[in-house]
Amino acid sequence: MTETFGKGHHLHLIDGSAFIFRAYHALPPLTRRSDGLPIGAVAGFCNMLWKYIQDGSGPNEPTHVAVVFDHSSKTFRNEIYPLYKANRPEPPQDLRPQFPLTREATRAFNIACIETEGFEADDIMASLACQARDAGGRVTIISSDKDLMQLVGNGVEMMDPIKNKPIGPDEVREKFGVAPDRVIDVQALAGDSVDNVPGAPGIGIKTAAQLIEEFGDLETLLARAGEIKQPKRRQTLIDNADLIRISKRLVELDCRMDLDFGLDSLTMRAPDPDALLEFLTRMEFRTLTTRVAERFGAEAPVVSDQPVLAAAVAELPPIDRSRYETIRDEAALIAWVAEIAEKGVLAIDTETTGLDEMRADLVGISLSTGPGRAAYIPLAHVSEGMAGDLFGGPVLAEGQMPLERALALLKPVLEDDAVLKIGQNIKYDYKILARLGVHMAPIDDTMLMSYALNAGTHNHGMDELAERYLGHKCIPIKDLIGSGKSQIGFAQVPVDKASEYAAEDAEVTWRLWHRLRPELSRSKVATAYELLERPMVGVLAGMETTGIRIDADHLRRMSAAFAQKMAQLEDEIHGLAGGRFNIGSPKQLGEILFDRMGLAGGKQGKTGAYSTSAEVLEDLAAEGNDLPARVLDWRAISKLKSTYTDALPLHVNPDTGRVHTSYSIAGAQTGRLASTDPNLQNIPVRTDEGRRIREAFVAGPGMRIVSLDYSQIELRILAHVASIPALKQAFHDGIDIHAMTASQMFGVAVEGMDPMIRRRAKAINFGVIYGISGFGLARNLRIPRAEAQSFIDTYFERFPEIRAYMDRTVAEAKQDGYVRTLFGRRINTPGINQNGPAAGGARRAAINAPIQGAAADIIRRAMIRMPEAIRDLPAKMLLQVHDELVFEVEETAVDALIDAARQVMESAAEPAIRLDVPLVVDAGQGANWAEAH
Known part of the structure; x- marks a missing residue:
């Protein structure tokens, strides 16, 4: 008979979702040989569970244990605040099929596996922890998740599984500045950008902790906000009181969930060797299968050999940061330039003051010619704690070459056709150096190689690629510059630390190139990379640097008109509703539609709030209901106003007077380009408002905008x-x-x-x-x-x-x-x-x-050929919007441009492919984009 949970019992709650993501990111990709199923995260997860079981003896040994997972569905918090976790990216494609396998693995280890629809794992753990604590038992939550720290105390502790260190009240106070029982108040004020918890704008953890310590708790603080001396902080709290209270509801864990099982069902049980070995064998985990069999004195089942991990690069020595150089004078740089010319291959990376290539200043350049050969050239680091110069500017740190001289020495080799320049997302470095008069060629890009090989299976950032293919963890940038309000610019990083970080980037890039280049041929994607990926770097860099003019006054007038239209719609909506309410509140809107008006089709979530998604409103509007139709109109105008008419003028570069979008080559799985900062590809074209926004994209004096668009491609x-x-x-x-x-x-x-x-x-x-x-x-x-x-x-x-x-x-x-x-x-x-x-x-x-x-391939082929085709015309290619190319051309050359561009676009598939149908391109021209389209 099972003993009732109580005093003397010890419950372990394992954060299963955290285990999965740690396993996924810590290991290189691994697939099951028999069918290619991704199993890397499952392998790491199983190893972590096995280690947990092996290390379970001693004073911290549990009597009860459960692994708790997040459910895939939305939770009650999305009903409270629809934007909750809206910024979270979708899980990687190759991780998704592994989620159910980790649940199966947990059961194979004979450990309770728990997840509940509509609730997060944190809520389940909170409820179980509170039950166990109230019953007089001990609780250890195996996780480092800050959101769980509100539970610490009174018999509940946490254990950081990465650092293998306990997290008690002292550690919580060190992180949040308050005791565990006030963590919720601090989080409500500070918000959380990862989970999209709004909080109070401009208030971080440190300030929030100071306010809570001073006033005692959140409600007291909000009630006495008028007593705060700092005007800006006082007004922020007054203006955002409701949002802060919503934030508290979002961060507060639900400790009173109605669970359909009791603590007694979580009793610690030894694994069933047969069941566990069957699962491990099916997953083809050869090493772990052998270990488990030995542990239980069983005969190890035969498992087929696993594929060699992609990270294996046995012929190269491990990365040794102590060998990196800092190039501080001409003699050292001249020697490196000679070595680069001799080797014929150079990995290069730039460090700058920001992410906007059109505005960022160069801080330093890192170089690598092979394993163990990497260096950093500091150019614009500033002295820490030094007074400014006579003009108030920062004082440069000692031991740096003049920027102009360093570039003069590097320019010949960077522009030498006999030297291949390698970069990770090299378009960024290409544009930074091009603004300084250095035009790199030829180039190779490890990010695009990874994209050509693995589009849709994982991300292609350098840190992730280094772990996947090299088994190496790079120095995190936040270790140098910090984060949040205390973040500094790279120019403020001491040269010695910057040198180690930047030189590592260059060497890692070289090693990735060494690893990925041969794989292109083996995987039969070398042709696609050479013809569709690599040539796009220079083409897009040119388009992005050119930018496009906008009529800011036109957009401001549109914003004003949109505001008036929204006000008009608000009056109509309130009239139809029979009273005023917050149209932007899904909860209030749902109550109006389904409670007050009694419309059919209302669906309530677990919190009792109705869904008012666009899908729901469209269904109601289609049935002839005016109110949801007007709300849809209001939402559409609101989005256009915030996303375009209000935001676009803020993107105008003060030096060029133009908007410069940035295109991601390795974004969409199918090869479509993605436009960001600002996104110019999603402006509506079929609505009057969308066309009016396009009217704001204008040609310069004596110029015309020309648009060429594939017809039904x-x-x-x-x-x-x-x-x-x-x-x-x-x-x-x-x-x-x-x-x-x-x-x-x-x-x-x-x-x-x-x-x-x-x-x-x-x-x-x-x-x-x-x-x-x-x-x-x-x-x-x-x-x-x-x-x-x-x-x-x-x-x-x-x-x-x-x-x-x-x-x-x-x-x-x-x-x-x-x-x-x-x-x-x-x-x-x-x-x-x-x-x-x-x-x-x-x-x-x-x-x-x-x-x-x-x-996507066809328009890429057209774009790659276009610069040469229009080289002698007074024209520039400005934008790509899916099947459309947009140009700016002198009025006298409009017809010539259309003829040349149409010829390129309609023949873009050839000679590689001769299509059975003709490609047809429609062309238009005008003073602005709307007229041209």
Whole structure:
């Protein structure tokens, strides 16, 4: 009979989600030999559990234990604050299929495995900890998560599994400046950028702790905020009191969850050797299987050899930072330049004052010519604690070369065609040096090599690549510059520390190049890298440096008009609602729609709040309800105002008077470019407001904006890859493809066709590329699901080649783990062999990837050829927006530019691929982007 949990018992709660992510990031990628399933995180997780079991004896030995996981669903906190954790990126694609396997692993180790829909692991651990504490037992939470520190005390302690150190009240006070029972108040004030907890703007942990210590608790502080002497801080607390209270609800853990099990069910149990060995063998964990078998005196099952980890680079010595040099004078730099010229390969990295390549100043340059050969050239570090010069500027630290002289010595070798320059995201360094008159060529980029090899499986930042491929952990940048309000610029970092950090970056880049370069050929992506990735660096650098003019006054007028429109909509909404309420509050809106107005379709979350997502409002509006329709209008105008008309003027570079976006080459899995800071690719084009925003992008004096856009490029590629005779003929004949599809499907004449029938065919034409379902088409067309499914069935009957293409592509993806575009781009398809809801998404992505990827490849090929094609014209390529290229050209050369650019774009697939259908490019020109499109 199980003994009731109480005094003398000790509960261990293991933060399973933290274990998973630590295992994932600590180990290089690993796949199961038999089927290619990613298992690196599972392997690390199992090793951590095995170590935990082996180390479990002694005074800290548990009597009860559970591993607690986060559930994949949204939690009650999203009902309180919809933006909660909105900034969190999606888990890596290769980690997602490993989540269920870690649960299975926990059960194989005979440990209680717990997760609850609608609640985070922290809430479950909080509830169990409080139950155990109230029953008189001890609790140890095995985690370093700061959010759990509010539980410490009165029999509850934490154990940092990384440092293997206990976390008690003293450690909590050291971190938060207050005792554990006031941690919630401090977190509510300081907020949390990681979880998107708003807090009070401008108040960090240190200030929050001081305020709580002074006033005792959060409510007292907010009630007496008027007593605070600092005006800005006082007003911040007064203005944001409601937001701070919401933040407290977000950070406070739920200690009273209604769990469907008791503490007695968490009794510590020894693993069942047979069950554990069966799981480890199935996962093909050879070493751990042998260890477990030896521990239990069992015969180890036979496990096939594991693949060699990608991190193995046995021929190179380990990184030794003590060998790095700091180049402080001409003689040393001249010697390095000679070595670079002799070796013919140089890894280079720049250190700057910021992330904006158009505004950042150069602080130093690091160089590496091979393993153990790396150096840093400090150029603009400032002396710590020194008074400014006569003009109030900082004083440069001693032992640095003049910037101009260093660049003069480096310029010949950096521009030497016989010396290959390697960088990690080298576009950044390319632009920094180009602004200083140094134009690097030729170049190689380890980030883009990783992208060509592993798009969609993991990120391509240097720190992650170093751990994955070199088994090396780089010095974290925050160790040098700090974080938060105390963060300093790189120029303030002492030269000796900066040298070690920067030189390591250069050597790691060289080693990554040494590791990844041969892999391009082995994986048959070298051609794609050489033709589609590497040449984009210089092309995009030129576009980004040129930038585009905007009419800030036009945007300000639009902002004012949007504000008036929003006010008008607010009046309409309040009139329809029968009273004023906060339109931006989902909770209040839900109460108006479903409680006061009694509309059907309200769905309440665990907190009782109704969902008011765009999907819900669109359904209500489609039923003829005015209030949700007006709210949708209000939200759309609000987003345009905050994202574009208010924000774009802030991005104008004071030196150039232009907006300079930045394109990510290694962003989307399919090869599509991503535009950031600001994002100029998502401006609506089908709405009047979106077109008016495009009016703000203007040509300079005597210039015109020209836009060239591929016409239905993805449908044309589908016609080619699926070999659909009817579609191919229609494209050759130049007829209306959507009308032709409608005619084929519904047996109606093209002439005089009902526009609604054409619209339905258009929705299917574009939807099928993305693997649209009957449910999705029904929502798009606002028709019954059965009718929508009937349309899709008819579509495949008329065009059986599309179904054959889909089945063929999915089969290839399942077999190979990836698909390829017409031009050799490899697009990985993680999750394609899994079961459950995610499988459908993986299947649709695999079907779409060769089509969207080929379209992305074609416009890349056009962009790469464009600079040479328009070299003699007074024109510049400014923007790429998916299938569209935007130029600025002198008025007298508009026609010449259109002719030249159209020729390049329409022939971009050749000679690599001769498509069965013609590529057609539409062109327009005007004083602004809206007129040109």
